[in-house]
Amino acid sequence: MSKKISSDKLSIFALGGVGEIGKNMYVVQYANDIVVVDAGLKFPEEDMLGIDIVIPDISYLTENRDKVRGILLTHGHEDHIGGLPYVLKHLNVPVYGTKLTLGLVENKLREANLLGETKRILIHADSEVELGSTMKATFFRTNHSIPDSVGICIETPEGNVVHTGDFKFDHTPVNDQYADLQRMAEIGSKGVLALLSDSTNAEKPGFTPSERSVGIVLEDIFRKAEQRVVIATFASNVHRIQQVINAAESSGRKVTVIGRSMVNVVSIAAELGYLHIPDGMLIEPEEVNKMAADRVVVLCTGSQGEPMSALTRMARSTHRKVDILPGDTVIIAATPVPGNEKYVGRTIDELFRLGADVIYSGSNSGVHVSGHGSQEELKLMLNLMKPQFFIPIHGEYRMQRRHALLAESVGVDPDNIFITDIGEIVEIQNGSARKAGKVTAGNVLIDGLGVGDVGNIVLRDRKLLSQDGILVVVVTLSKQSGAIVSGPDIISRGFVYVRESEGLLDEANRIVSSTLQKLMSENVNEWASLKTSVKDALGRFLYEQTRRRPMILPIIMEV
């Protein structure tokens, strides 16, 4: 490859998806053209109290809005498309995706009233997309736990940048959509300047099993089950859903679909031809109780033990339409996402208590396989692409690092491997690459409608409130004499149960009174000092008595 001499540079960076699992968003810029790959969301960490979702900070994109040529989507998972409604509100650019991906996106945009104003462009595996005057994108089909997933090859004046999207190599895919090995090899033989590749399973040795292996297990379970089969899985896993339908058909059962996102995906995927459902196969939830137990499959949400999901409600006997009965077989066809282990465990326990036979992934049952390739598949991708530069993406730092070691092991020069943080730019010019500073990047926390800033102060207060609650101390002072006219009244929430702690609160009252009286007698009457003194005295007393530190909010009024 000949070295180009140019004053323009190629910049590659992530706004989300590196050093974390979730909110994937990657940016490729050459001269005045910016291309964005994916726009995902992330679920909040445990210290982000009250937050619903987290999306990437897109300041860099809004500040350069005239340069952004579009958002290319690799597939329809929430961590790749879930941020779109928020991003498109601030950045009206075209969105490119395959049929199923756009189908799921459109549903989302409709709910956010953004469908009309968003330009959506359908791509196929052989599409070519012009991106401004300097770049062009082509695509290649991959295997993943949702159909219609693609990798992207972005052709730039510096060379080709390949983004794998999420992938595994499934040699016996459920939908017969084979990964396009030939196209990948062709891209590789033409020369790949930089490869960005999925690091999710970089810690896992070997190969990830084929999705089809789950189908075989399901058929066996469906056939042997003497009563109803209830199966929970990720709503977006259309291949899994297809296999549930197939297993139901071959065991003479009907399927009912329960849970908002599951109903959504099934209808979109069926309508677009990604799910093949025999006539008469689907029944309404209301019909379940009228049918023989061994003729029924309940396909539902809740594989992560989410508190409001269908399976969790069934496990707690609070679902309006389906009760779990002794002898039912319940399959949880998913692995708990880190952080959800306890919720899933609780659901399993509750189902067992109801007398169900529960089959879950912890028990080596074969009812789930990952959608991400393991080490041997990551090496295969590296060897197909033979990149000059390698940027491991889509993973926590330890996974990126492991992926970097894999790249080294197949011959990538360690100096050509860049493990980046969000915002960190890899700049490539004339065939040489280096880290070149940072763009603004971070978490935007969405709570409810996202009105008003939920920043560090708000989160710190929520944390404090959640630990030991709050005491509001109300006192009215006389303007003239400075004497206490009414109060102090102490109102506690989340601190102690008042009826059991009257003595404590009485004493707290006395401490507030005497603190204020002492200050008045010394002619200290700035409110700030009064409030600080009350907070300090009361805080000290409560800590001594209880070893707790509730938030204290003094309200001092004058009449």
Added chain:
Amino acid sequence: MSKKISSDKLSIFALGGVGEIGKNMYVVQYANDIVVVDAGLKFPEEDMLGIDIVIPDISYLTENRDKVRGILLTHGHEDHIGGLPYVLKHLNVPVYGTKLTLGLVENKLREANLLGETKRILIHADSEVELGSTMKATFFRTNHSIPDSVGICIETPEGNVVHTGDFKFDHTPVNDQYADLQRMAEIGSKGVLALLSDSTNAEKPGFTPSERSVGIVLEDIFRKAEQRVVIATFASNVHRIQQVINAAESSGRKVTVIGRSMVNVVSIAAELGYLHIPDGMLIEPEEVNKMAADRVVVLCTGSQGEPMSALTRMARSTHRKVDILPGDTVIIAATPVPGNEKYVGRTIDELFRLGADVIYSGSNSGVHVSGHGSQEELKLMLNLMKPQFFIPIHGEYRMQRRHALLAESVGVDPDNIFITDIGEIVEIQNGSARKAGKVTAGNVLIDGLGVGDVGNIVLRDRKLLSQDGILVVVVTLSKQSGAIVSGPDIISRGFVYVRESEGLLDEANRIVSSTLQKLMSENVNEWASLKTSVKDALGRFLYEQTRRRPMILPIIMEV
């Protein structure tokens, strides 16, 4: 109210440790004699906001305090002895334990000022303990992840009740304290009426590897490491600590011990002869930086990613004495307890970012083995004891259930297996057993010093506060005219960042004013109605605008 237990029957129940991992406490009662096995604590669930620890509700024991003959301890882990300081405060009974167990207990009681008033009785593997007029206990040595662990055989007029404690079968134990298979077989051949056995690993097929396998891996790592070795493990795992010392010795390194509980255990175990430390092996943390990097081992706490622990501080570069340097080898010799995966993952990432080589259990590295027996060992115990009745303990419901299936598989009559909840009594009389009601049982939540009740209302408030914060609305009304004299003032904490949301709060102010004025003009002036109306109107407005539901606390004063 507790159910009365008739005097001629044997009753067995758990006050903690079934349907959960933690706060182990089991009760065996015959006539007027009550024996308690263990008194553990549990760490709070994620919905127990602000709670420090959880202990069993011991109402049944305090109501029957004159019958309680003592607390027998199986071993020195927190989930078996951590509740003692709280229990002994309300129930002054003798405590029986092996040397190391009592050593750890004494340390605890000293801190709680209970050492003087607590009768502590040292037991050996061949001790016999009279418990009231009807029962007697003998002991048998087991293997577990702490030395001096025992199982207990309680002889009662109905027959022998065996409690295994926590156990595995380690045929090559680190301390040469072999499990006493002969004694177990002898107990079995004399006849076991009821067996209570550890279900922790009932879901795991096969055998748990020997602790010694970890030692071999550690020696190899210590020898190959070119710089310092930092190793975090459970402080109580004295075998593991011994192996760290051995590996340090054979690789020519010195060891420094960091972290309060680690320093504690090392000094107690060494003093009592459970840890053999060559002279000059231990160095002070201050000496670490003066020594050649390949001569040092740092043994520390933090294997669970606990926020304030030694390893976490090192990973964040906030430890006062030890910095992690590029090229250091860090070993996390533990599996994350469910719920801690994210914390451990974060610590690993931070260590990698500092340039350390991190070895952890997720990577199949052999640096940790469980202290609990897997399925084959559980079957071995069942076959040694050949119990008539079987009660799986020490586990979540799904583990108890799996353990029950294992018992069935080795020939225990399914009708003789009792999966119980806390408080649920298994009553045995004349050789036949049945479930016979419940005694009071539950969680006692300890927050700080445990002053005042932290019950459901307090937890519910903390949950609400943690989600969307609180708004305090202060208004002063005129006693005569009912007009607003001052306010409304709205103070928010944990809701929105005020400076960015002035418009929202201004509008909220207007809504409170107009709500109050309207009510006054209609002559509604009961405070309760005023407050409720303010709460409703403001809550509705805020939900419409933000989709959040902060707690609203109206404070209305009259002058």
